[in-house]
Amino acid sequence: INPDAEVEVSLPDQMGNLRASGNGNLLMGMDPTKPFNMAGTYTLTKGSFLFQIKNLLRLPMSIKEGSRIYWTGDPTDANISVSAVYKTRAPLKGLTVIPEEEGIRIPVECIIRLGGKLMNPDMSFGIALPNVEESIKSLVFSAIDTNNPTVVAEQTIYLMVMNQFKPVVASAGSVDVGTTSVALVTNQINSWLSQITQKVNIGVNYRPPSSSTQQEFDVAVSTQLFNDRLLIDGTFGMNSYNSASFSQSATIVGDINIEYILTKNRRWRVHAYNRTNTLTILNNNSPYTQGVGVTYQRDFSNFRDLFTSKKKREKEKEKL
Numbered sequence: 001i002n003p004d005a006e007v008e009v010s011l012p013d014q015m016g017n018l019r020a021s022g023n024g025n026l027l028m029g030m031d032p033t034k035p036f037n038m039a040g041t042y043t044l045t046k047g048s049f050l051f052q053i054k055n056l057l058r059l060p061m062s063i064k065e066g067s068r069i070y071w072t073g074d075p076t077d078a079n080i081s082v083s084a085v086y087k088t089r090a091p092l093k094g095l096t097v098i099p100e101e102e103g104i105r106i107p108v109e110c111i112i113r114l115g116g117k118l119m120n121p122d123m124s125f126g127i128a129l130p131n132v133e134e135s136i137k138s139l140v141f142s143a144i145d146t147n148n149p150t151v152v153a154e155q156t157i158y159l160m161v162m163n164q165f166k167p168v169v170a171s172a173g174s175v176d177v178g179t180t181s182v183a184l185v186t187n188q189i190n191s192w193l194s195q196i197t198q199k200v201n202i203g204v205n206y207r208p209p210s211s212s213t214q215q216e217f218d219v220a221v222s223t224q225l226f227n228d229r230l231l232i233d234g235t236f237g238m239n240s241y242n243s244a245s246f247s248q249s250a251t252i253v254g255d256i257n258i259e260y261i262l263t264k265n266r267r268w269r270v271h272a273y274n275r276t277n278t279l280t281i282l283n284n285n286s287p288y289t290q291g292v293g294v295t296y297q298r299d300f301s302n303f304r305d306l307f308t309s310k311k312k313r314e315k316e317k318e319k320l
Contacts (some may be wrong), residue, residue, distance in 0.1 A: 001026060001042060003228075007069075012119060018065050018082070020047025027072065038071040038078075041075070044225055045266070049084035051112060051160075059160055061086045061112065062201060062222060066299075069118060078118040084162050086110040088205060089218055089235065092136070094167030095143040106132050106140075107235075107255070107275075110156045112160035123151065131275050143168050163205050205237075229261040254288075269295050 001024050009018045021114035026040035032314065055075040061084035068081045087109055093102040111126035127144070129137050145151045145167075158166040203220040218237035236257030259271040300306040 003045065007042070009118065011121065015121070016052050016122070017050040018063070019050075020044045020067075022046075034073070036075060037073045038075045039073065041068055041070040043068050044082070047229060049082070049085075049112070051084065051275065053157075059086060060201060060203075076119065079116065080114055080118045080121060082114040084112045084114075086112075087220060087235075088159060088163045090159055090164045092139065092165070092171065094165045095140060097169055101139070104136070106136055108159060110160050112156075121201065125153040127152065127156055127159070139164075228274075230257040230259075231261075233257045267297055271296070
């Protein structure tokens with residue numbers, strides 16, 4: 001498969017639209033009993049999933065690298081294992097009754113997993129908290145029953161629509177109608193922005209001032225440059241916090257991840273990041289953490305494949 005080729009699939013029942021590119025080896029053939037058949041695995045390196053609920057919500061999501069589509073014969077009977085991610089920053093209001101914790105906003109990844117058959121996929125939901133302090137992770141996952149798929153699905157969709165957690169504590173109060181309206185408008189803007197170009201994903205998130213927080217504005221940008229070898233993913237804007245120590249503490253957020261793929265097989269990578277420390281901002285300590293590193297990644301079915309080169313494996317197959 002040419003990595004420059006783009007595959008587009010419209011899922012049934014208006015579930016959304018999947019557009020991606022990747023690599024892999026596919027065997028295609030014809031015989032008297034089967035007009036056309038396909039076999040092989042197509043590994044996705046980048047792409048987007050336009051998730052929609054009928055005509056009420058259209059939200060662009062990024063496909064996780066390593067997602068797969070694979071065939072074993074009938075081209076219309078493909079199997080998939082695809083994960084798509086929507087990134088946002090959500091306050092802890094609704095999950096805690098401690099006032100100084102309610103205004104803390106943390107990075108949240110809303111995950112949709114598609115499995116089973118391509119034309120009739122099984123959909124499941126998940127929530128991840130990347131680069132979040134363990135104490136806050138414990139607070140979130142103790143408030144949300146992650147063993148209940150229905151609860152996780154409700155929380156995930158609520159986060160995607162409202163950019164905040166669905167309240168689970170009695171003192172969380174009523175839903176802010178103004179915030180709800182703004183969230184729906186910003187989601188529509190994000191949908192329009194996603195249709196302008198496939199090269200850059202742009203998302204906006206605005207929250208008007210309330211009794212516990214000041215107004216907040218974020219812009220998320222992700223793109224891949226230089227033949228998809230340079231990956232840039234960042235969020236920029238102004239976040240505000242209310243705490244016992246800092247009743248009106250505001251900070252400029254500049255969370256960014258930069259990754260460069262060093263080799264064509266995409267195994268060696270160098271990356272750098274800068275991210276906001278939510279708790280240390282409230283305690284007036286160091287507001288950011290920076291880091292650089294090198295990673296090596298390789299997929300294998302067994303340990304023998306891990307230590308045997310591809311050329312050697314191909315020669316062994318030829319002997320057989």
